[in-house]
Amino acid sequence: MNINNIHNTCLDEKLDLPKPNYWLGVWDGPIYYRKMFTSLIREYKTNVVEIGSHNGSTTYFLGKMLEPFNKKVYTIDPWNGAQEGNDSVYKDYLNNTKDLTNLVTMRESSLSHIAYWHLKNTDYGICYIDGLHTREGIRNDIRMVSATIKAPYVMLIDDYDMPEIADEIDIAVKGNVIQLINPPNQDMFYNNYPDKGRKFAICIKGVA
Numbered sequence: 480m481n482i483n484n485i486h487n488t489c490l491d492e493k494l495d496l497p498k499p500n501y502w503l504g505v506w507d508g509p510i511y512y513r514k515m516f517t518s519l520i521r522e523y524k525t526n527v528v529e530i531g532s533h534n535g536s537t538t539y540f541l542g543k544m545l546e547p548f549n550k551k552v553y554t555i556d557p558w559n560g561a562q563e564g565n566d567s568v569y570k571d572y573l574n575n576t577k578d579l580t581n582l583v584t585m586r587e588s589s590l591s592h593i594a595y596w597h598l599k600n601t602d603y604g605i606c607y608i609d610g611l612h613t614r615e616g617i618r619n620d621i622r623m624v625s626a627t628i629k630a631p632y633v634m635l636i637d638d639y640d641m642p643e644i645a646d647e648i649d650i651a652v653k654g655n656v657i658q659l660i661n662p663p664n665q666d667m668f669y670n671n672y673p674d675k676g677r678k679f680a681i682c683i684k685g686v687a
């Protein structure tokens with residue numbers, strides 16, 4: 480993959496999907512997120528895993544983008560009270576994603592063995608890591624995904640601006656678990672929306 484080409488495409492891309500009337504995720508986050516996912520999905524046509532789905536707004540977007548390629552979105556989220564997820568959010572998730580025909584939901588913590596085995600047996604090449612934002616959570620997710628993701632091995636990790644997440648990414652890079660391939664111009668990762676400052680780490684599987 481030539482990441483710079485994807486970045487250039489992303490900046491020009493115009494999306495024609497209707498915006499749903501609920502908040503969160505790729506819709507009201509940096510517009511760059513949508514463009515990045517769109518370009519990656521069109522380029523690689525692979526199933527996508529989302530760890531941490533909250534109310535399903537990004538899930539819906541991913542599902543819609545994957546439909547034309549007959550590919551699926553797999554989600555893993557316990558909706559157990561941690562990190563803004565709970566029963567009520569799960570109900571919203573079910574409602575927001577009810578139209579998707581290519582969604583596989585696993586209501587489990589990504590820290591569980593069952594999540595690991597699920598991913599081990601799932602054919603997916605892109606993962607959006609946005610679940611438990613603790614050091615333990617992000618460390619687990621990076622390692623689990625690196626051990627189970629298939630080609631093209633692309634991981635997008637949200638909230639790279641959080642020091643503990645950046646630190647865990649750095650540790651994983653130093654241990655060759657992942658390679659960080661963000662372009663030098665980090666401004667591309669910011670938007671001018673209220674949550675200005677959020678950004679992705681774009682990674683591929685390392686050699687460890």
Ligand SMILES: C[S@@+](CC[C@H](N)C(=O)[O-])C[C@H]1O[C@@H](n2cnc3c(N)ncnc32)[C@H](O)[C@@H]1O
Binds near residue numbers: 535558
């Ligand atoms: C920031 S929200 C995700 C937002 C979503 N990706 C989006 O773009 O709309 C974090 C989610 O992580 C979930 N979560 C908390 N603990 C988790 C765990 N151990 N494994 C997976 N997901 C977890 C929460 O239930 C919550 O829904």
